[in-house]
Amino acid sequence: MTEAFVAPSRAAAPPSGTFVPATRFAVPGRIAVNGRQASEWQTATLTEIRRETPLASTFRFAARAWAGHLPGQHLMLRLTADDGYTAQRHYSIASAPDDDGHIELTLDHVDGGEVSGWFHTTAEPGDEVEVRGPLSGFFAWPGDRPALLIGAGSGVVPLMSMVRHHRARGLDVPLRLVVSARAPEELIYARELGAETTRVFTRSAPLGVPVGRLGAAHLAPLLAEEPEGGWEAYVCGSNGFAEHASRLLVEAGQPVDRIRIERFG
């Protein structure tokens, strides 16, 4: 894939004549996106299904033509019925970039979802689907800047790609993950989460762990770390969670132009 990194806005003078609005927030994309890869459908073969929680499973695919991605990017996936009817959805990529020729998606079983419903009730290893991507450089993390990752529910999926990338490459750049789940049994990737992770449980929690919503107290010690160059914050989840978490970040002093949000929908 194209790994032509876009320089941070602070450092880059826009090309002369380029219009730049006189406003504070202008988060630049993190990478250039290859238009050809984004527009060509390719076959991905399901090779493995792993149960993560009662509602979510990970689907592993072999995609020989996959050109690679950066953590945080997503793809578009298409299913086709025998009368030609198609259904397509955007899904975040869960796996790290170095998983050669393979990609993993972690999907919630959405009530009445025609695509996630097929995956959770019908799909078996050997089945073929179509994907195109990777898409969008905005939520991508190349592993360069300190990353403060905040997700709820399956919003942890693109953030897990970043955590896995950080570990696989042995990166020194600081990375912290805050993840909110309703209950321990609904926490996706629970066994993989390590010392970098703050867990927040909103309905029920393990003995001795408080139950409650993500709050300023969860973020304060992380923001106080003040890594060199500052945190790049990545927020992913439902719109309600994204609004709440991004407001907490702003109130705690995180610059608006260092917050990237991916909302489900």
Add this chain to the structure above:
Amino acid sequence: MNVTRGFTGRPRVADPGLPPGQYDAGDDWPVLSAEVTPDLAPADWTFRVDGLVRAPRTWDWEEAHTLPESAYEGDIHCVTSWSKFGVRFGGVCLDAFLAAVRPEAAATHAVAYSHTGYTTSLPLADLTGGRAWIAWEYDGEPLAAEHGGPARLLVPHLYFWKSAKWIAGLRLLDHDEPGFWEQNGYHARGNPWEEQRYSGD
């Protein structure tokens, strides 16, 4: 055609209003902004049109509301594949603003920009002829902040990322200058009926 084993999909409903690859989101109206929702009061909102125009101008909330009211009733289509039918927006037709600034003949494109710094690029022809609005009401109520209130651009015949939330202005240009998503791999025009989602489409 690559048929997916065992996939049947939703019941087929012949719907001439649904562009290719889209599904009906029903009552849902997903919010997909990539930035923090700004805390912007109507009193602090302004809308400017400049660039290749004879009389650049800035309107505040009250001045904009002196222009003739106009409504859009119809459908909207998001590039992430949902469409929403029968929505009702109220505001002012963009032609009313453009008539006041008098675009120069050389103007062919525009960059729409938000109070957050979000940008999106459009052919000027898509903003004229009664097909674009500055909207501040939804379903008869003030437009919610998460949907772009106090006021957003509305260009419902294109994918909805072109309808910039928290609209702050338009700059008219004699060339296409890619905006935020257009620089992130999305299509320059974004016509849902031709499924122009990504730059290679």
